Amino acid sequence: MSHPIPRAIVVVLLLAFAPAFAQDGGDVGAKIREMQALVAKEFRQILREEMMLTDEESREFWPLYERYSAERRVISEPYLAGLIEYVDRYYSGDLSDAHAERLINTYFDVQQAILRKRHDYVKKFGEVMSGIKVMRFFQLENKVQAEVNAALAVTIPLADPR
Numbered sequence: 001m002s003h004p005i006p007r008a009i010v011v012v013l014l015l016a017f018a019p020a021f022a023q024d025g026g027d028v029g030a031k032i033r034e035m036q037a038l039v040a041k042e043f044r045q046i047l048r049e050e051m052m053l054t055d056e057e058s059r060e061f062w063p064l065y066e067r068y069s070a071e072r073r074v075i076s077e078p079y080l081a082g083l084i085e086y087v088d089r090y091y092s093g094d095l096s097d098a099h100a101e102r103l104i105n106t107y108f109d110v111q112q113a114i115l116r117k118r119h120d121y122v123k124k125f126g127e128v129m130s131g132i133k134v135m136r137f138f139q140l141e142n143k144v145q146a147e148v149n150a151a152l153a154v155t156i157p158l159a160d161p162r
Contacts, residue, residue, distance in 0.1 A: 029084045036080065040069065043144050050140055051133060062130035068121050075117055079110040083156070090157055100159060 053061055082103045089095040118138065125134045 005079075007016065028087045032080055032084055036073075039144065039148055043141075046140060047137070051127065051137060053133070057129045057133070061125070064121075064124060064128060068117070071117055072114060075113045076110060078106050081104045083152075087128075087156065090159070095159060 004027075047065070053059070085099075086095070086103055089099055118141075122134060125137060
């Protein structure tokens with residue numbers, strides 16, 4: 001039986017994020033980038049522990065995973081930039097309807113591109129491991145992303161329409 005996804009991810013995210021969103025002039029972008037690196041490092045460790053790869057699968061999986069991860073980072077960059085912009089605009093009181101519309105459209109564009117990328121990699125991962133292990137990989141990714149989303153939901157302020 002596998003171990004649950006460490007709840008420590010949420011704690012690490014909250015500790016990394018919370019100070020960034022205080023109105024103390026901290027560098028929100030740096031904190032978000034730091035959080036991204038922490039999550040990536042933690043996720044690699046989770047994969048090492050949870051994927052149950054054979055030596056042969058491992059030799060083929062890790063280079064493929066690194067390509068996938070790099071491609072996802074490129075796709076996600078506009079979302080991260082938008083997140084940083086949103087928080088900056090929120091605290092400076094400079095969020096207009098036009099900014100909000102652009103940011104939400106960027107969010108949905110990125111989510112669609114990530115979904116397409118994930119779908120493309122199902123076959124690629126399936127060439128180096130069983131379908132069940134491919135499913136397990138994406139389940140693990142989904143669980144970690146849910147933890148990240150929960151941390152973001154707690155730390156990022158809701159848009160204020162007033």
